[in-house]
Amino acid sequence: MNASKVPIITRRRGIAQYFIETLPNEVTLEMVSIPAGSFVMGAPESEEGSSDDERPQHEVTVSAFFFGKFQVTQAQWRAVATLPKVKQDLKSDPSRFKGENRPVEQISWYDAEEFCARLSEYTKREYRLPSEAEWEYGCRGMTSPPAPLLLGEGSKKIYPPFHFGETITPEHVNYNGEYPYGDAPKGLNRAETTDVGSFSANAFGLYDMHGNVWEWCGDDWHKNYEGAPTDGSIWLAENEQKDIKNNEGREIRKLLRGGSWILLARNCRSAYRNPYVARNLNHGNGFRVVCPLR
Template structure:
């Protein structure tokens, strides 16, 4: 029996090009003044900062849908007009002796997905994490053949649909919250890219992020309960690993799990295979905070998937292992604990939200 040791981010045409350029420049250089923290104005500013350099008209349309009379509405309209303007016709050239078939034009950007049940992807705003919706179902939580903290294996009924992050929260997504005044700035190691999982976060930090995201979108964002997390991580399977009974390379970001792996830092989110429900990095990458208070085992655990709380709880559950652990930690039932107020460089999180 092995035991887990303690481990603790308009152009409408050429004739109007000069006007449009001046309009954009004026809007971007205009002093913005002091915006109250955690205010509607700050949320709008964070939204605009997340899309202002986009080359996709749909991002500006999403801003206008959320803020039809916003402070950047005119600029958003100008950007849409410029991006949708037809390209100037090129001068005709003599055809070659045998011309190659013309490459079809790229399809236009698609609109935001409609929220549906049964595994559809959901994205509530440009700076929001992508979610995957999951249906209600029953499963067996825990593992009688693993660490004592994972016992007893017990039935859990998830009675309402919910959605959970397709990936862990990234550095770029965290920094949108920082820009919006909802999260503290947490330094990341040098050369950390925007698609890396945000880490060195406490449970308290994660709570700040989901509260900010809920206020910014009007959607009930939160951390997943431990039971919801394991249900999602299993992806409908009942084996020790979501991919089967034995360890396999290329499935998880850990030191014995195959490339791409580095001892220095976790890979960007989505670098490894997704589980059957399309969720990435539930094994390895970074430990993920969930909402529950820590209990030494599952005796008397709730059977309905809700958060297992205790009064004045200061120690919370982390799940899934990290890139620094070995293969035994990739078992889907792996769980451990950490002080809720303490930051640790291997700890991050993914979000959840209710669908009813």
């Protein structure tokens, strides 16, 4: 391979602080401390594969919180599914690809919300889905002091598309390697999920923020960032109830982030946004949880 075509993968060392939540059946859930900070959310027009729904770029200030070190696993899902119902029933084993340490998938946004509600009742701590801003901030792995920014497009701050750097490879992320990004070569398509934590973590100590399974966020879908909150909060629609219909009327669309095992590298970018009907299931959709600091 031409040396100029070798993809550059950047790693930054960080010191992760965390706590461990004990679930039923001695299953554990590791939560990583994410420090407060500010970052520029979204992608510039110059970023390959970006679209207008990732703009306008805007500065967001995020409060400190705890984030799941891994995507919620099937073992964790099963443990919480045994807890008393809050609003709806949960299947104990919904996933297509079986494995205690593989991420749970084939769950709806409402299923993920029920998981958080049961977990909150059990632990007496608040658990919820991340906001889009919390998710992107956690994905990018903004260390303190912040990682160096690239400068471009006038005075705008531009981050690399991935927390690894300018691109990814299947050696670092579980995605469809037949569809690379930038100058990266084609690579392996595993065609299934992998155990969480199989690849390198970002500077915050979070694993699989790119690929493996999509991750549900708490926000409603908005077609761009016009009017988006700048405090890292969950952004809910007021009068934008949504344009997908079925026999039950209008559907609510929520946000998925991070890409998955089945998709192209460009769909795994830190800024990529995927609207998805909240009640729908897919073997590429999972989640991780947030525990806010109070």
